[in-house]
Amino acid sequence: MKRIAVLTSGGDAPGMNACIRSVVLTALHFGYQVYGFRHGYNGLVDNEIELLTMQQVRHIIQKGGTLLKSARCSKFKTESGIKLAAKHLDAAEIDALIVIGGDGSLRGMMHLSKYWQGQLIGIPGTIDNDLSGSDNTIGFQTATETVIDAIDKLRDTADAFERIFMVEVMGRDAGFIALSSGIASGAEQIIYPEGLKDIHQELDCIIQHVESARKLHGRSSYIIVISENLWPGGAYDLSQVLTEQIGIECRPVILGHIQRGGCPNGFDRILATKLGVFAVEAIKNGHSLMMVGEISNELTLTAISDCVNNKKPVDKKLSDIQAKVFDSVEILSNCTKSTI
Amino acid sequence: MKRIAVLTSGGDAPGMNACIRSVVLTALHFGYQVYGFRHGYNGLVDNEIELLTMQQVRHIIQKGGTLLKSARCSKFKTESGIKLAAKHLDAAEIDALIVIGGDGSLRGMMHLSKYWQGQLIGIPGTIDNDLSGSDNTIGFQTATETVIDAIDKLRDTADAFERIFMVEVMGRDAGFIALSSGIASGAEQIIYPEGLKDIHQELDCIIQHVESARKLHGRSSYIIVISENLWPGGAYDLSQVLTEQIGIECRPVILGHIQRGGCPNGFDRILATKLGVFAVEAIKNGHSLMMVGEISNELTLTAISDCVNNKKPVDKKLSDIQAKVFDSVEILSNCTKSTI
Amino acid sequence: MKRIAVLTSGGDAPGMNACIRSVVLTALHFGYQVYGFRHGYNGLVDNEIELLTMQQVRHIIQKGGTLLKSARCSKFKTESGIKLAAKHLDAAEIDALIVIGGDGSLRGMMHLSKYWQGQLIGIPGTIDNDLSGSDNTIGFQTATETVIDAIDKLRDTADAFERIFMVEVMGRDAGFIALSSGIASGAEQIIYPEGLKDIHQELDCIIQHVESARKLHGRSSYIIVISENLWPGGAYDLSQVLTEQIGIECRPVILGHIQRGGCPNGFDRILATKLGVFAVEAIKNGHSLMMVGEISNELTLTAISDCVNNKKPVDKKLSDIQAKVFDSVEILSNCTKSTI
Amino acid sequence: MKRIAVLTSGGDAPGMNACIRSVVLTALHFGYQVYGFRHGYNGLVDNEIELLTMQQVRHIIQKGGTLLKSARCSKFKTESGIKLAAKHLDAAEIDALIVIGGDGSLRGMMHLSKYWQGQLIGIPGTIDNDLSGSDNTIGFQTATETVIDAIDKLRDTADAFERIFMVEVMGRDAGFIALSSGIASGAEQIIYPEGLKDIHQELDCIIQHVESARKLHGRSSYIIVISENLWPGGAYDLSQVLTEQIGIECRPVILGHIQRGGCPNGFDRILATKLGVFAVEAIKNGHSLMMVGEISNELTLTAISDCVNNKKPVDKKLSDIQAKVFDSVEILSNCTKSTI
Known part of the structure; x- marks a missing residue:
């Protein structure tokens, strides 16, 4: 049985809660255990971890903000910080980490991959919509x-x-x-x-x-x-x-x-739900260092390096x-x- | 200089006003004259026609309903009704007619085409989203x-x-x-x-x-x-x-x-705006009996007969x-x- | 130190959470302990009681529904049910009970007063606005x-x-x-x-x-x-x-x-806040079997019997x-x- | 038959349209003719006058802004400007003028009264709620x-x-x-x-x-x-x-x-409606230099000089x-x- 973890990072965006819910329900569907780290990458560094259950994600699909909190994390930019994060992930026997966030959050995954061997899947969550690899990022439409x-x-x-x-x-x-x-x-x-x-x-x-x-x-x-x-x-x-x-x-x-802020609109709730399901499926299928997205109505996987390096045109x-x-x-x- | 006309038909949908605005502004951009018929196909039969100007469509993009009114039209289902409609279109020297509506409205265009020689372009406007030829119809998201x-x-x-x-x-x-x-x-x-x-x-x-x-x-x-x-x-x-x-x-x-009812949301305003522009461009390019739509982010033209005969899956x-x-x-x- | 309890009863109304918050914060301000009974009068009969803290009522002022849940209660209409309720109130050493609800909830307080000696204060919470003793009931404006x-x-x-x-x-x-x-x-x-x-x-x-x-x-x-x-x-x-x-x-x-349903509007949040404060003050001042209200901008106390017996005109x-x-x-x- | 006029002045407030509608319908009910001046006091100085009909005020109760437009008016602060305003009012044979606005607008009425003999009735319309003489001003709650x-x-x-x-x-x-x-x-x-x-x-x-x-x-x-x-x-x-x-x-x-901006909420629509009716009734009853208001649920008349000179406490x-x-x-x- 896999153990997966999820965190929200960077500027929060409406729909992050809907996405957490989707990740949790899908993980449980596959029989995985699922954990949340709080306060973005700080939670990895400081080992703020908690088990997530079906009960915790009931009726949060419509809520703004993120129950896992978010934050910028300067410690994660240092080698010692990342090593600590990797150590905590290993200690909790996490097989795969899902990060919901924007450009900076995806870059963080690339850094982490140098120090940690688990699977890493990104989900685009930012109101700015400035990520290649998905027509819409979670929160943009709201x-x-x-x-x-x-x-x-x-x-x-x-x-x-x-x-x-x-x-x-x-x-x-x-x-x-x-x-x-x-x-x-x-x-x-x-x-x-x-x-x-x-x-x-x-x-x-x-x-x-x-x-x-x-x-x-x-x-x-x-x-x-x-x-x-x-x-x-x-x-x-x-x-x-x-x-x-x-x-x-x-x-x-x-x-x-x-x-x-504010309740995510229907579009973002649905997008967040689809991407959450697809991210867990990507883990099941063995992918890593990929970002899930939706391009021309198709769910897609794009290398994280491509997402952050290519500028998406309006x-x-x-x-x-x-x-x-x-x-x-x-x-x-x-x-x-x-x-x- | 072309003379084009526009009407809204069938169940009204949020975004119809945004679409009328877009048709009018684009037509004026190309130097066309643009007329509105009121109350759906009834306006053709009863010759309720009016010139549309830039002033009339200012600040209506956010308004629910349709300034041209809508209606079902039983008279249009009779041969005499359609002939009268064709006569009025000819009398006003209309070159092309744009109909914003749903399934029944598109079928009406097919009937009209048997009695009238002008160009006919459909724009999908219905909250039901049950039209092939466009991922979203105007009003569905709202x-x-x-x-x-x-x-x-x-x-x-x-x-x-x-x-x-x-x-x-x-x-x-x-x-x-x-x-x-x-x-x-x-x-x-x-x-x-x-x-x-x-x-x-x-x-x-x-x-x-x-x-x-x-x-x-x-x-x-x-x-x-x-x-x-x-x-x-x-x-x-x-x-x-x-x-x-x-x-x-x-x-x-x-x-x-x-x-x-209600104000159209941003999604529908943007969709309505794009489709309105594209419909007038389709007229400029000589198309007829086509419905404009957006499929996988591309603006498309689909034969109206295909739109009404193929069931769109969820x-x-x-x-x-x-x-x-x-x-x-x-x-x-x-x-x-x-x-x- | 007093021990007070609060419950929400009858049809729920937007603003009930704002009122619970206000009751809890005011009680803590006076140094009281405050408990909640869940599911309206059922909570008294079934002894569903919990301590309420400042943390539990943070950021609920804007939330629809009621965190204490509400319900109709048929058992409370029987003598055995009421006696059980009184027994549970005494067992928890409750000095005063605040009931937020409508007409039927106030009548319930009158029945309870025959079997229980503590103070009873009502707060008008119903969307129907059909209670004498307050110009507006909580929820009506929303x-x-x-x-x-x-x-x-x-x-x-x-x-x-x-x-x-x-x-x-x-x-x-x-x-x-x-x-x-x-x-x-x-x-x-x-x-x-x-x-x-x-x-x-x-x-x-x-x-x-x-x-x-x-x-x-x-x-x-x-x-x-x-x-x-x-x-x-x-x-x-x-x-x-x-x-x-x-x-x-x-x-x-x-x-x-x-x-x-829905978030209470500002009017109801403010009304609920004022009435919650005033209800706890009424307890402090020794009142019982009174309903708090706001009439012509003044906070008022009206005998519950008058509130339920007099029809409020539009x-x-x-x-x-x-x-x-x-x-x-x-x-x-x-x-x-x-x-x- | 009286001839009355209405204008909106100063910072616009949600509910001004609802109030104009109420003034017009009530005036017609009493058999009066009713005119609108545009752009606040500028309309008096520049004689921008129009007859207002029942049709013009249909379905505007829910609209933000003001169909009569509003503006500050520096010309009205000069003697020549006010004299011109008085001249235009007399030329149109206006018997009574209703001004919907805030503190500065009411002061304008006091100045005008020195040069014009007609009746002057103020209606408090400002989001700031800083006028004595009414618990709420139109727009504050929205x-x-x-x-x-x-x-x-x-x-x-x-x-x-x-x-x-x-x-x-x-x-x-x-x-x-x-x-x-x-x-x-x-x-x-x-x-x-x-x-x-x-x-x-x-x-x-x-x-x-x-x-x-x-x-x-x-x-x-x-x-x-x-x-x-x-x-x-x-x-x-x-x-x-x-x-x-x-x-x-x-x-x-x-x-x-x-x-x-924005649609006025129900509270402001109702307040605006009541005050509009009451303002026309005040004209019918021969009042002048009074502001209508609602205090402790009663419709009231307060001398304009008192409204602007007394500070309303929170x-x-x-x-x-x-x-x-x-x-x-x-x-x-x-x-x-x-x-x-």
């Missing part, structure tokens, strides 16, 4: 809905006051949340890393877009969605720059960690729709921005 | 989220009172909503057409499942999700049968038309997970139900 | 919001299809949920017990209202909110009667137990607004219905 | 629910990561939103103007509170709700100060204008519960902060 809900609320007050808002959303270095939430909320402008060469060079274009819209529609609400980490000081400072240049107040809204159909179709109608812009 | 939200609420009161509930959901003759919402809400049992041979023969199995769960978990909440149209009298009558046979009250909840991964993995753990059932 | 949210969704599809819906809502024998949710959702007609003498005699008036609206507005959505228990067979049967008499399909929607301002102001404009009805 | 919903989401991720968050909420110079949302979300600390003498002097106490909680509960989520305008640089800068002093990262979340029961009851249990703080 976070996007949270952003959309917030922008819908902003639209009401923006319309009432005919105001300009700049909404900063998460995504680390990727524009998935910005692009999807921007399209879905009918945002007038979307600024995201894949759509720009250099935001400082393209500032004129950003401003020109606002001014063209004002010319076309008169006073009217105008919402800009912008990814984090694109401008020094973020939306707070950039909105200030815009306010000065266009002479109309542009107000910033920074959604922050709200995007990580959906070109979406970026084209925004840049080429809607803009040309709505704004009639002949903006020189590189790709959008 | 309806599923609405059901999940309702079951989450029921779970609270079911847990507090340790009660058994039977939730009837829509889907016409397909189990997409039942299966997805059941999995995502952690329902203890899911009864849907593709998972059964004959519900009357399998009634013992349904009952045995409830009883096994009570043995395993003691008194506890237990939620059954069931598709409409499976039992005479629906969940009202079937829950009565169960109540009598297991000696514990099983209460019915029939969600009904709530499932058709996701086998989901049905297997529910029947084989989770049940065996949670219920230890050796139930003889045909497929689940 | 349930009303749930109904409003459902009707908002129905409005979308009703508008799209220009349909007539009849929505049945809870309330036992009182019209609070129907009247509030009907006004707040702009329902075209609201049928509730306090607004009628005899629904069978006033059926013509109900029908005439629908027909007047159709004359005034043409085809249009029309939503009727109706309280449960007003017509044999409920909204299912009454909508059938209407369909036949007006010749236009009137579709029923029965919301059922969804109304009991807000006359609301019933007048609906019947006299809006109807006269919208429908121009000279309906002869008794009070509305 | 905004509070929006904040609670955001903090519930934050709690998930705060728990998963055991993090400290500081959430800045609106309220101008009043703590209503902070106190209500803080209590309802179980926030560990609430910082609001009425609860402090001087935030700089009490900084040690704020920090000590966080540290006491860490001692009591170990690593754990900890959420601080803070009103805007209390610290230079707001929550961004204050959280930085805390981070440095306690040596644990405290992350800021600034909710911003999201708090103004609910002492709530501030006491937070400061005296819960804190003493949870944190065992003997903090020297003045009032909390």
Whole structure:
């Protein structure tokens, strides 16, 4: 009988609990024992381990957060930390470890594999969706809905006051949340890393877009969605720059960690459930150092090294729709921005 | 310059407004004029036509319902009705007609094609998701989220009172909503057409499942999700049968038309936007009698006749997970139900 | 040091957990020990008792349901059952018992007082709002919001299809949920017990209202909110009667137990918190057989016998607004219905 | 036949549309003509007037924003601007003007009364709830629910990561939103103007509170709700100060204008409906320079001068519960902060 362990690591994402539940139920189905480590990789280093039972995962599919807690772990980046982790895994006679997390968590698995011989399977869990090897990562769709809900609320007050808002959303270095939430909320402008060469060079274009819209529609609400980490000081400072240049107040809204919380939506619960089942099946089938994913509706295994090394592009159909179709109608812009 | 028209037909679905917006903006982008017919095919027969402008579709992407209204249309099933429709389309010099709707709406296009020479492009819009030619139809994901939200609420009161509930959901003759919402809400049992041979023969199995769960978990909440149209009298009558046979009250909840309403979620807004753009591009490219769709992340064109004649299967991964993995753990059932 | 106990009884209501939390924290603040009985009065009879700690009530303020579970209890209606309950309370040396529940739960306290000498304090917890002694009962505002949210969704599809819906809502024998949710959702007609003498005699008036609206507005959505228990067979049967008499399909929607679940809204969390604090203070001050409540913004104590014997009227301002102001404009009805 | 006009002014608030609807329907009920001015007082100065009909206000009760738009108006602060406004009101033969807005809007009415002889009735519409003369202003309860919903989401991720968050909420110079949302979300600390003498002097106490909680509960989520305008640089800068002093990262979340948007909840729709009816009745009864309100469940008229000059206190029961009851249990703080 195999003994498997599971942990959640890095930025938490809605659906992690649904995934833990799926891993536990599937493991029990195969007759395995299943353990949880708490606080991400810290739990390995500090040996925070507990047996997981069917009772513990009842009715958690809809819960935000993660019952195993998550954390960053600096100790795991040292050789002594990793060796301690490997020692604890061996002491508990764990055959296989499942890690639910993002880019950094997957890299952690690669490091661990140098010091520990057990099977290692990754499950993509991050709201940023910035992992190759799965069309969607667990939490991305829920976070996007949270952003959309917030922008819908902003639209009401923006319309009432005919105001300009700049909404900063998460995504680390990727524009998935910005692009999807921007399209879905009918945002007038979307600024995201894949759509720009250099935001400082393209500032004129950003401003020109606002001014063209004002010319076309008169006073009217105008919402800009912008990814984090694109401008020094973020939306707070950039909105200030815009306010000065266009002479109309542009107000910033920074959604922050709200995007990580809340009940996972159905999409993420189902994705998390499928990937949890498939991860345990992958262990049963002897795989290691692979990440499970869903690509074009098929459950897939991709080498973890490929997942972290290849940059996943945003959906070109979406970026084209925004840049080429809607803009040309709505704004009639002949903006020189590189790709959008 | 082309003149295109659009209408929404059959049961309305969240995202229809987002799709109308997308069709209008894309048509304007290509320099086309775009008209709307109101009340589904009735608008063709009764010549309820209006010019659609950019202003009319501003800020409707998030709105439920359909600004063009929808309806069933019995007149359109007669030869005289269709001829009148064709006459009105010709009188307005419409080159191409886009119909957003479900199975019946697509069949209507096939009939119309016998009497009218213009291009006909279908867009799948129905909460039931029962159309081949697209992995998701517009509205399905939102309806599923609405059901999940309702079951989450029921779970609270079911847990507090340790009660058994039977939730009837829509889907016409397909189990997409039942299966997805059941999995995502952690329902203890899911009864849907593709998972059964004959519900009357399998009634013992349904009952045995409830009883096994009570043995395993003691008194506890237990939620059954069931598709409409499976039992005479629906969940009202079937829950009565169960109540009598297991000696514990099983209460019915029939969600009904709530499932058709509400703001479309982000998924449906994006899908509706993509399909609306692609439908107008299909017209530009000279296609006719095709339905646009998205299959495995690719935008596709499928002959309408194929869409209505081929039955789309539910996701086998989901049905297997529910029947084989989770049940065996949670219920230890050796139930003889045909497929689940 | 006092030892107090708490239980939740009868139909569960959103906010019960917030109230338990408040009772526990306040009791600990005063240095009391606090125990919970599970499954309502059954817990007294069956001696299901547990110590409650600060840790157990952390982060439950937002949770639906009740961690102490609830239930009806037939054994408590027998003399032997009550005597057993009293014996268990004495065995645990409980000085005071707090019961969170509705009408039946308060009556249970009156019965218990004949066999047990400890202090008894009631807290009004029921979605029906049908208790004198508090303007709002815990759960009423949340349930009303749930109904409003459902009707908002129905409005979308009703508008799209220009349909007539009849929505049945809870309330036992009182019209609070129907009247509030009907006004707040702009329902075209609201049928509730306090607004009628005899629904069978006033059926013509109900029908005439629908027909007047159709004359005034043409085809249009029309939503009727109706309280449960007003017509044999409920909204299912009454909508059938209407369909036949007006010749236009009137579709029923029965919301059922969804109304009991879900996260409590802020209003109910705050009310539950205040009443929980005040209930423990009432114990500290030596009160017994009183129900805490909030009337005109003041925290109040009312004899339990008065709470159950006096019928609380619906807000006359609301019933007048609906019947006299809006109807006269919208429908121009000279309906002869008794009070509305 | 009277001619009345209505406008919405100042910061928009959810429920303003419900209130406009109520004013229009009631006015029509009394046989009055009713006009709307757009963009707040700008509409008076610029004569942006339109007739309002029953059709225009159908199905807007649930919509956020305001169909009459809102705005600040600097021109209205000049004598020439006000005289122009009075001239336009007279030209349209308006007998009475209803203004829905906050503190500044009411002051505007007092200025206008010096130059215009018609009746002036105010309706309290602001999320800040900082107006004497009504227990609740339109929009306050909805905004509070929006904040609670955001903090519930934050709690998930705060728990998963055991993090400290500081959430800045609106309220101008009043703590209503902070106190209500803080209590309802179980926030560990609430910082609001009425609860402090001087935030700089009490900084040690704020920090000590966080540290006491860490001692009591170990690593754990900890959420601080803070009103805007209390610290230079707001929550961004204050959280930085805390981070440095306690040596644990405290992350800021600034909710911003999201708090103004969204569908009004049932409470605000009902309040807006009642106040709209009562405002028109007040006009019918010849009142002027009064604000309608609801105090202790009674509809009331208060002189506008009293509404703007008297500061409304926060609910002492709530501030006491937070400061005296819960804190003493949870944190065992003997903090020297003045009032909390």
